[in-house]
Amino acid sequence: MFIRKPPLPRMLLNNVSCMRNAQLILRNINASVHDGGALVLTGANGAGKSTFLRMLACFSRPSAGEILWNGHDITKSGVFEQYKLQLNWLSLKDAVKEKFTVLDNVQWFEVLEGKSGKSKAALELMGLGRLINEKARMLSMGQRKRLQLARVVALDRPIWLLDEPSVALDTEGVKLLEHIIAEHRKKGGIVFVATHLPIQIDDAMILRLPERFPRRKTMVDLLD
Ligand SMILES: Nc1ncnc2c1ncn2[C@@H]1O[C@H](COP(=O)(O)OP(=O)(O)OP(=O)(O)O)[C@@H](O)[C@H]1O
Numbered sequence: 001m002f003i004r005k006p007p008l009p010r011m012l013l014n015n016v017s018c019m020r021n022a023q024l025i026l027r028n029i030n031a032s033v034h035d036g037g038a039l040v041l042t043g044a045n046g047a048g049k050s051t052f053l054r055m056l057a058c059f060s061r062p063s064a065g066e067i068l069w070n071g072h073d074i075t076k077s078g079v080f081e082q083y084k085l086q087l088n089w090l091s092l093k094d095a096v097k098e099k100f101t102v103l104d105n106v107q108w109f110e111v112l113e114g115k116s117g118k119s120k121a122a123l124e125l126m127g128l129g130r131l132i133n134e135k136a137r138m139l140s141m142g143q144r145k146r147l148q149l150a151r152v153v154a155l156d157r158p159i160w161l162l163d164e165p166s167v168a169l170d171t172e173g174v175k176l177l178e179h180i181i182a183e184h185r186k187k188g189g190i191v192f193v194a195t196h197l198p199i200q201i202d203d204a205m206i207l208r209l210p211e212r213f214p215r216r217k218t219m220v221d222l223l224d
Pocket residue numbers: 020021025043044045046047048049050051052194212
């Protein structure tokens with residue numbers, strides 16, 4: 001009988017550990033994500049959620065284990081360059097240029113990528129259509145986050161790495177975020193999200209990172 005081999009996961013983390021400043025932050029992480037998949041990282045402050053995403057973004061290297069993309073180690077030359085082109089990175093540092101208009105702030109990323117034509121629609125989708133010609137310094141925190149998300153949509157790369165994407169968003173903003181994630185996954189895109197806040201992502205794998213510095217018991221705990 002012919003038995004078909006299961007497809008390789010697009011992303012595979014194989015016993016990955018990560019050190020920062022001589023401290024072990026992540027230990028023996030295993031995860032696999034196929035096209036259309038989502039992995040949500042949760043855990044206490046300092047548990048290593050951003051470190052996990054930074055490693056996927058190749059800003060830090062695993063100290064042990066390997067991260068495979070299409071079966072290839074992402075840190076290897078030749079793979080690294082290809083893999084980086086798959087990524088869309090959203091972090092708390094928003095890289096918004098205050099003197100540029102809202103539209104320029106998205107188009108500028110498109111130009112760097114050699115793309116064009118999706119910025120306006122992405123900003124409209126994120127509810128910023130009215131503000132495209134305003135200077136970005138006029139934006140509120142939540143509007144800046146929407147601008148960042150518009151960049152992610154406009155660039156349309158396959159693997160999204162989202163660090164606290166819902167911080168500062170209102171209820172409608174969170175709904176939009178959930179919508180763009182769902183649409184991205186329908187097209188086969190992959191999403192990694194680090195978050196403290198509740199977010200609705202259907203069939204997402206949840207990885208709760210253990211607390212690194214369990215807090216001491218306080219009077220409140222003892223009274224419970
Ligand atoms: N630039 C850095 N250099 C060295 N160590 C760092 C650096 N940034 C963070 N760390 C260490 O890595 C640990 C994990 O930090 P990380 O930012 O990944 O946690 P997190 O789970 O994202 O936290 P939070 O919920 O507060 O955002 C922290 O406890 C800190 O000690």
